[in-house]
Amino acid sequence: MRRRRHxxxxxxxxxxxxxxxxxxxxxxxxxxxxxxxxxPGGQIWRHRAGASLPARARxxxxxxxxxxxxxxxxxxxxxxxxxTLMVDFGGRVDLVHTAAVVLATGAVERLLPFPGWTLPGxxxxxxxxxxxxxxxxxxxRRIVLAGTGPLLxxxxxSLATAGARVLAVLEQAPFSAVAKFGTRALRDPHRFVxxxxxxxxxxxxxxxxxxxVVRAEGGERLEAVTISVGGRERRIxxxxxxxxxxxxxxxxxxxxxxxxxxxxxxxxxATQATSIPGIWAAGECTGVKGDAAAVLEGEIAGATAxxxxxxxxxxxxxxxGQGIAFGRQLADTFALQPALRTxxxxxxxxxxxEDVRVGAIDPAWTARQAKLWTRVGMGVCQGTxxxxxxxxxxGWEPPQVRPPLAAPPLAAWARWLTDVDSPTES
Amino acid sequence: MTHPDVLVIGAGMVGxxxxxxxxxxxxxVLVVDGGVPGGGxxxxxxxxxxxxxxxxxxxxxCAHAMMRWRTAAPELPPSAxxxxxxxxxxxxxxxxxxxxxxxxxxxxxxxxxxEVLDAVALGQAEPLVAPGLAGxxxxxxxxxxxxxxxxxxxxxxxIALGAIVxxxxxxxxxxxxxxxxxxxxLEAGVVVVAAGPQSGMLVPDLPVIPRRGHLVIxxxxxxxxxxxxxxxxYLHSAHTLGGASVAFNVQPRVTGQLLVGSSRELVGFAxxxxxxxxxxxxxxxxxxxxALAGMRVIRSWTGFRPATPDALPLIGxxxxxxxxxxxxxxEGLGITLAPATADLIVAxxxxxxxxxxxxxxxxxxxxxxxxxx
Amino acid sequence: MxxxxxxxxxxxxxxxxxGVTLAAALCNLExxxxxxxxxxxxxAPLCGMGTCFECRLSVDGVAGTRACLIEVHxxxxxxxxx
Numbered sequence: 045m046r047r048r049r050h051x052x053x054x055x056x057x058x059x060x061x062x063x064x065x066x067x068x069x070x071x072x073x074x075x076x077x078x079x080x081x082x083x084p085g086g087q088i089w090r091h092r093a094g095a096s097l098p099a100r101a102r103x104x105x106x107x108x109x110x111x112x113x114x115x116x117x118x119x120x121x122x123x124x125x126x127x128t129l130m131v132d133f134g135g136r137v138d139l140v141h142t143a144a145v146v147l148a149t150g151a152v153e154r155l156l157p158f159p160g161w162t163l164p165g166x167x168x169x170x171x172x173x174x175x176x177x178x179x180x181x182x183x184x185r186r187i188v189l190a191g192t193g194p195l196l197x198x199x200x201x202s203l204a205t206a207g208a209r210v211l212a213v214l215e216q217a218p219f220s221a222v223a224k225f226g227t228r229a230l231r232d233p234h235r236f237v238x239x240x241x242x243x244x245x246x247x248x249x250x251x252x253x254x255x256x257v258v259r260a261e262g263g264e265r266l267e268a269v270t271i272s273v274g275g276r277e278r279r280i281x282x283x284x285x286x287x288x289x290x291x292x293x294x295x296x297x298x299x300x301x302x303x304x305x306x307x308x309x310x311x312x313x314a315t316q317a318t319s320i321p322g323i324w325a326a327g328e329c330t331g332v333k334g335d336a337a338a339v340l341e342g343e344i345a346g347a348t349a350x351x352x353x354x355x356x357x358x359x360x361x362x363x364x365g366q367g368i369a370f371g372r373q374l375a376d377t378f379a380l381q382p383a384l385r386t387x388x389x390x391x392x393x394x395x396x397x398e399d400v401r402v403g404a405i406d407p408a409w410t411a412r413q414a415k416l417w418t419r420v421g422m423g424v425c426q427g428t429x430x431x432x433x434x435x436x437x438x439g440w441e442p443p444q445v446r447p448p449l450a451a452p453p454l455a456a457w458a459r460w461l462t463d464v465d466s467p468t469e470s
Numbered sequence: 471m472t473h474p475d476v477l478v479i480g481a482g483m484v485g486x487x488x489x490x491x492x493x494x495x496x497x498x499v500l501v502v503d504g505g506v507p508g509g510g511x512x513x514x515x516x517x518x519x520x521x522x523x524x525x526x527x528x529x530x531x532c533a534h535a536m537m538r539w540r541t542a543a544p545e546l547p548p549s550a551x552x553x554x555x556x557x558x559x560x561x562x563x564x565x566x567x568x569x570x571x572x573x574x575x576x577x578x579x580x581x582x583x584x585e586v587l588d589a590v591a592l593g594q595a596e597p598l599v600a601p602g603l604a605g606x607x608x609x610x611x612x613x614x615x616x617x618x619x620x621x622x623x624x625x626x627x628x629i630a631l632g633a634i635v636x637x638x639x640x641x642x643x644x645x646x647x648x649x650x651x652x653x654x655x656l657e658a659g660v661v662v663v664a665a666g667p668q669s670g671m672l673v674p675d676l677p678v679i680p681r682r683g684h685l686v687i688x689x690x691x692x693x694x695x696x697x698x699x700x701x702x703x704y705l706h707s708a709h710t711l712g713g714a715s716v717a718f719n720v721q722p723r724v725t726g727q728l729l730v731g732s733s734r735e736l737v738g739f740a741x742x743x744x745x746x747x748x749x750x751x752x753x754x755x756x757x758x759x760x761a762l763a764g765m766r767v768i769r770s771w772t773g774f775r776p777a778t779p780d781a782l783p784l785i786g787x788x789x790x791x792x793x794x795x796x797x798x799x800x801e802g803l804g805i806t807l808a809p810a811t812a813d814l815i816v817a818x819x820x821x822x823x824x825x826x827x828x829x830x831x832x833x834x835x836x837x838x839x840x841x842x843x
Numbered sequence: 844m845x846x847x848x849x850x851x852x853x854x855x856x857x858x859x860x861x862g863v864t865l866a867a868a869l870c871n872l873e874x875x876x877x878x879x880x881x882x883x884x885x886x887a888p889l890c891g892m893g894t895c896f897e898c899r900l901s902v903d904g905v906a907g908t909r910a911c912l913i914e915v916h917x918x919x920x921x922x923x924x925x
Contacts, residue, residue, distance in 0.1 A: 080893055082914055087892055092862050124745050152894050164875035164887030174891030178911065179863025181871045264885050265875050294894075396889070396897060399881040413506040416513050416618040417549075424689045424768050424896045424907070429889075446769045447743065451689055451896070451907060454730075455763035458752030689907055766907045 045459045046138045050076040052349050053129060053142040054113075055120055055297060058086020059335040060327025061148030062104045063342025068146070068350040069111035076140065077108065078131060080119045080450070084108065086150055087170055088335050090177045104339065121452040123301050126322045130448075130457070137456040144322055144349035147298050147310060148342060151328035153288040156384055156433050157392040157402060159259035165266030165284050172286035173199045176206060183207030186282040188269050190214040190257045192290045192378040194239075194334075199286065200249055201242035210246050211280055214255035214271060216289070217378050222253060225377035257287050258387055272383070289384055292432050293329045299445040306331075308435065308442070314364070315357040316345035324349045332374060337367025385437050394437075395430040397423020402437075411440035424451050471634045474500040476819065477648055477658035479640050479672065481507035483515075483617050483805050484797050485664035486624035487812035493631035495816060500658065501625070502648065504639025508621030511666040511804060514773020516685060516721055516729055518698050519613040519806045520557050523576050524781060527830030531783075532803070533580045534826045535810035536611055542809065543613070547623055551616035551724045558587075558596060558697035559607040559704075560718070560758065566702040570607035573702075577609070584609050598694055598761045607702070614698055614721055617805050640665070643672050645792040660793040660819055667739075667776040669798040673788060677837060678799045680774035682740065684733045684748050687723075688765040695722040701758070704732075714744070716751040718758050728765065730755045732802075739774060777801045784833035785814050795819065796833040850919040865910035865921065866891070866898045877910060877923060 052068040054061045057079035065077040077084070085091055089101040097105070108115065121137065122130035129140045153168040160166070167175060169191040176182060187208045189200055192215055200213050215222060226239075243251075255273040260266055268281045293309040304311045304319035309331040316324045326345035327338035340363055347356035357364075388394075390403025398419040405414055411434060414420050420434070421427030427434075427443040434440045448457050474497075478489045481503035492499045506513070519539050521532040543552045561567040567586075574584045585608040587595060592606045625635055642649040647657045663669045667680035701718040714735035721729040733751045735744065748770065756762040776798045778784060784799035795818060797811050798804075810826065817824045829835075847858045850865075852874060859868040866888045869877065876885035877898045888898040893912045901922040902908040910921075 080912055082912070090892075094862075122745075152892070153890060155889065155895075162880065162884060162886060164877075164885050167888060168890050171889055171891035174911065175864075175867050175870065175888060178891070179860060179867035179871070181867075265887075396880075396886070396895070410506060412509060416506055416509055417622050422769070424766070424899070425894065426768060428894045446771055448767055448770070450893075451766040451768050453764050453905075454686070454688065454752055454767050455756060457767055458749050458756060458763075691906065764906065 048076070048138050048140045050074045050140065050142045052076070052144045052146060052346070053078065053140055054146040054148055054346070056086065056148035056150055056327070056329075057081070057084035057115060058088060058148060058150045058327060058338065059104065060150070060338035060342035060345070061086070061146070062108050063339045064146040064148055064326055064346030064349070065113040066104065066107040066111045067343045067346030067356070069108075069113035071347065071350040071352065073350045075111070075113035076142070077113050077115045078118045078120065079115070080117065082117055084115055087174065090174055092177065092179065095177075119450045119452075120297055121449050121457060122447045123297065126301055126320050132450070132452050132456055135456070137452070137459055144324065146342075146345045146349050147303070147318070147323065147325040147329055148327045148345075149294045149297055149329040151291040151332050152294045152428065152432070154290050154292045154432050154436060155429055156289045156436055157388050157394050158257055158287070159389050159392045160261055161287065162393050162396060163260050163262045163266045164264070165262065166260050167284065167286050168288040169195055169199050169286040170288065170291075172284060173202060176202060182284070184209065185284055186211055187284045187286070188212050188214070188257070188271070188280055188282045190216070190255070190271070190285065190287040192216045192380070193374060195291070197239060197242035201245035204246040204249065210249040211282060212250045212252060212271065213246065214257070214273070215251070215253045216256045216381050216384060217253060219253035221377050225373060228373065254381075256381070256384055256387070257285065260285055289380055289436065290378055291328065291332045293331060295329060295442070296428065296445050296449055298325060298329065299442065300447060300449065305442075314361060315348040315354050316341055317348065331368065331371045333367050333371030337364075337370065340364060340367060380436065388437065394433060395420040395423060397425050405438070407438045411443060415443065471498060471500050473657050473659070474498040475659040476500070476662060477502065477656055477660070478662045478664055479503075479643070479648055480510075480664035480666060480669070481621065481625065481635060482510050482512035482664065482666055483508065483621055483808040484666070484800070484811050485662075486621045486628070487808040488662055488664055488797055488815050489633050490624045490628040490631075491812040491816040492819070493628045493633045495820060499628060499633040500656065501628070501633060501635040502638050502640055502650070502656070503635070504637070504651070507625055507635065508618035510668070511773055511775060512617045512621055514683075514685070514771060515617050515805050516719070516731055517551075517615045517617045517805055518557070518721060519615060520698070520803070521577065521582050521609060521612060522803060523573060523580075525830065527827065528782060529576065529580045530826045531807055531810050531831070533582055534813070535807050538809035538813070539613060540611070546620060549616065549619035550623065551614070551619065553614040553724050555612075555614050555722065556608060556610040556697050557612035558699050559609070560592070560599065560699060560701045561604040561606055562701060562703060564604050567604040569702050570605065573607055582609065582611060596695060596697065596699065598759050599699065600758055600760055603758075608697065612698065614723070615805070640672060643791070643794065645794060660795060662795045662797055662815055664797040666798055666804065667774045669776065669796065673791070673794070673796065675790070676784065676788070676796065676833065677778050678776045678784060679736065680739050681777035681801065682735050682737050682772050682774055683731065683802070684743065684751060684770060684772050686730045686748070686752065686767055686770045688728045688730070688762070689768050690726045691765060693722055693726045694761070695720065695728065695759070698722070699759070714747050716747060716754050718754050720755055720759055720762070728762065730762065743770060743772060775801045776804065778837065779839065780837040783807060783811065783831050785811050785831040786818060786828060786833055788833050790834070799833075848915055848917040848919070850915050850921055852921050853923060859915050861915065863915060865902065865913050865915050865919070868915050869910060869921075874923070
């Protein structure tokens with residue numbers, strides 16, 4: 045195993061991570077920027093080689109390139125100490141020592157179980173967009189989207205642009221809440237333009253509020269969904285269903301490192317510092333509030349991690365507060381309707397890795413009791429998916445994170461002790 | 471339940487078997503545990519039901535316990551993952567193969583049938599084991615299980631017979647009573663302390679300490695290992711109560727996952743992982759089963775075995791406290807020995823002759839002090 | 844990036860566009876059962892970003908590879924997880 049040394053390691057190359065890496069590197073620090081995706085950009089700016097990106101994404105990617113930060117396609121598999129990460133660089137595991145870690149691990153979709161959701165063709169909302177960006181052909185395909193929050197708009201638009209027949213877009217929040225949010229949020233001209241453009245692109249689709257999927261049906265793949273719109277059920281034949289219940293901060297690495305959470309997000313102070321000295325966090329992993337706030341928080345975290353003494357944090361204090369306020373509005377507007385919980389039937393799959401169905405769970409149990417007695421969350425994703433669902437359905441705490449992360453081959457993890465004397469590189 | 475006949479402290483495998491055994495005899499049983507039933511040492515355990523022969527007393531207790539497990543197995547639910555896979559003790563050298571032959575004779579005396587495999591037979595039985603080993607000893611009567619699910623089943627049966635299980639931590643005991651953390655005293659005819667490595671916190675001078683172990687589990691995969699594999703050299707590491715050690719121990723789960731052990735260290739109830747020890751453990755495991763190297767690891771954890779200075783459990787009355795019985799100190803054999811332990815405790819409380827000789831397990835027997843260990 | 848590459852799907856050569864993820868490539872080929880669950884039911888990509896492990900299969904001999912995280916390359920050998 046080789047050892048590397050860096051001043052700052054940034055985990056996650058989305059808006060927050062790119063911003064943190066560029067900022068810290070431009071202050072003269074040696075920066076390693078890690079992400080498991082083949083190309084930087086995170087989920088929002090996920091792209092194939094040569095694909096066009098929004099101007100602000102191009103600008104940020106250029107800044108990172110010019111800053112001297114090193115980008116690597118890599119996965120953190122363990123964190124033996126706050127200043128030591130064990131990183132899998134495409135099969136070779138190195139020990140990375142660093143003075144500062146910036147967690148920019150983003151968000152994952154809140155994927156809640158409903159009957160039939162294990163059928164091929166049922167994905168997340170962002171999941172379907174990720175597949176599309178990865179090259180999925182959707183021309184002529186019949187698609188239903190069911191989710192909540194602003195993500196529905198760009199996903200519907202990009203599917204429509206790619207030639208899909210987006211039959212219906214379901215927003216679970218009631219129209220009144222979304223309208224109130226819209227009039228406030230759309231005062232921001234960029235958001236207004238985006239929203240109009242997206243909505244115009246997917247103009248053929250039927251847009252519904254107070255609407256969600258009741259069940260998905262099919263044999264070897266999805267054939268139809270039954271939806272509920274304002275309490276009335278309807279069946280729609282379709283090829284793909286993108287369904288999620290919004291986004292939730294991604295915190296596995298933070299929890300492994302011992303960082304305190306606030307709700308489901310990593311708790312940070314005004315300088316983006318977490319509860320663990322030497323570890324900062326920025327962007328959606330500290331609360332979902334959009335890419336603009338993520339870039340700003342990344343800049344603050346990158347600067348503080350690089351040792352600016354809080355100057356950047358005070359300069360951006362007002363804008364940072366506005367981002368947090370926007371995040372709160374999002375959370376309030378798109379709060380989950382109880383029906384998303386009550387639609388689960390005992391047959392619905394809860395833990396997709398270990399095939400534990402909802403009916404096997406007694407909501408009165410503790411999370412640990414359920415895990416020990418039913419194997420829920422014991423599979424290869426280690427509760428990344430069903431842990432979030434259990435929090436939504438039963439109010440359980442997120443599962444304890446036990447190393448390694450991301451299921452590395454045993455030999456990679458076991459190399460911890462062997463070969464440690466190989467030369468240090470940075 | 472006011473004034474039960476027996477108060478069982480600890481709802482692990484030992485406590486659950488004991489509670490059920492007492493309830494089956496018509497006693498009114500109250501079980502208290504501050505955590506999830508089966509969530510302490512039981513939940514961290516491998517679930518290897520194995521006959522060990524460090525002493526004639528241990529061998530006899532193991533043989534009795536395995537008889538009880540085999541009787542119970544048909545009535546266990548699928549979630550118990552009871553799998554009569556047997557153990558294959560691996561001999562890395564000719565010396566260890568000689569040890570396998572010796573072990574075979576000792577087991578035969580206790581009525582435990584075994585089969586010595588030479589290198590060729592070992593290769594046929596377990597193709598994934600690295601070539602070059604001397605052979606092994608197959609113990610077909612041993613088995614594998616999933617302990618927390620079994621605890622759940624046993625407690626449900628005890629509850630059906632009138633037992634009550636309460637989720638409260640105990641902070642102190644006295645003759646015929648236990649104090650909960652909220653200060654309440656529970657009174658009972660007798661008290662059974664089955665709190666695993668934490669029993670020492672409740673019973674002053676009880677010679678039991680936590681001995682930490684690490685386990686690692688792989689992703690599901692088609693099953694290619696057929697027995698629980700343990701190295702014969704395991705005995706050296708398992709029974710020297712001192713520094714940290716690792717030994718080869720790989721278990722195939724019915725899920726196709728492999729559970730990889732084992733390590734031993736005396737660090738109190740320290741949380742977290744000792745990654746260097748873990749790496750040594752995994753290196754040892756993949757030296758003997760090279761295919762492990764490519765299998766994906768999904769989780770690791772630690773657990774605490776209740777260890778004693780002479781490597782034998784503490785089962786019986788505790789003379790320093792009247793009406794107090796001890797059922798702990800099984801080290802890595804608590805899952806295996808739980809039904810036999812319960813039989814000894816039930817017989818003791820009812821004043822009946824024990825099903826196997828029990829003097830060797832008397833908690834107040836002379837033994838080296840823990841400080842010297 | 845342009846042109847096609849050949850991947851071997853359970854030994855069968857298939858031409859797919861270069862630069863796409865393996866997950867997208869298999870969906871485009873209508874190979875939607877990436878793996879089978881304990882009851883034999885088909886499973887396919889869910890999260891699209893490497894967290895759910897539903898799209899795992901064996902790629903170039905490496906079991907448990909997440910198809911959503913890698914792009915196809917010439918000669919890629921893919922075995923569906925059963």
